[in-house]
Amino acid sequence: MTIEPVKISDAEWEVMRVLWTLNSATAHEIAAILGDKMDWKLATVKTLLGRLSKKEVIRSESEGKRFIYYPNVSEKATVRSATENLFSHICAQKIGMTIADLVNEAQLTATDIAAINTALAAKTPVENIACNCIPGQCECSQHQVKINH
Numbered sequence: 001m002t003i004e005p006v007k008i009s010d011a012e013w014e015v016m017r018v019l020w021t022l023n024s025a026t027a028h029e030i031a032a033i034l035g036d037k038m039d040w041k042l043a044t045v046k047t048l049l050g051r052l053s054k055k056e057v058i059r060s061e062s063e064g065k066r067f068i069y070y071p072n073v074s075e076k077a078t079v080r081s082a083t084e085n086l087f088s089h090i091c092a093q094k095i096g097m098t099i100a101d102l103v104n105e106a107q108l109t110a111t112d113i114a115a116i117n118t119a120l121a122a123k124t125p126v127e128n129i130a131c132n133c134i135p136g137q138c139e140c141s142q143h144q145v146k147i148n149h
């Protein structure tokens with residue numbers, strides 16, 4: 001299961017969030033919503049929609065003279081793909097501590113904390129995590145320079 005994650009820029013995420021919320025929208029509708037928040041003109045939104053269409057994460061259907069845009073991917077799957085992409089950039093051995101950092105920094109409701117606790121309680125610890133770095137990228141015991149005299 002090695003599907004290349006779709007890379008969505010910060011600006012493109014803003015457009016995707018509108019489409020996920022509304023299920024479908026025209027460029028004008030998106031510009032009306034994001035115009036104030038992002039200080040974007042209609043042309044900016046159209047550019048972003050063009051890029052997202054190229055990446056096939058959205059599709060458009062023409063209705064008369066206007067185009068209506070639809071998300072092709074779910075919010076959950078896209079967020080998960082972005083998280084996996086983030087984790088693919090760090091050593092497998094550091095993911096646990098990174099998650100702990102994320103928890104420390106996040107604002108969480110009682111419901112969130114309960115969900116995290118449930119996930120943790122269901123987790124079976126492993127003895128060892130293999131480093132997936134190449135020498136020079138990390139300092140794990142496997143990659144430390146061994147001097148055998």
Ligand SMILES: [Zn+2]
Pocket residue numbers: 091092093131132133137138139140
């Ligand atoms: Zn490593």
Ligand SMILES: [Zn+2]
Pocket residue numbers: 131132133138139140141142143
């Ligand atoms: Zn290593």
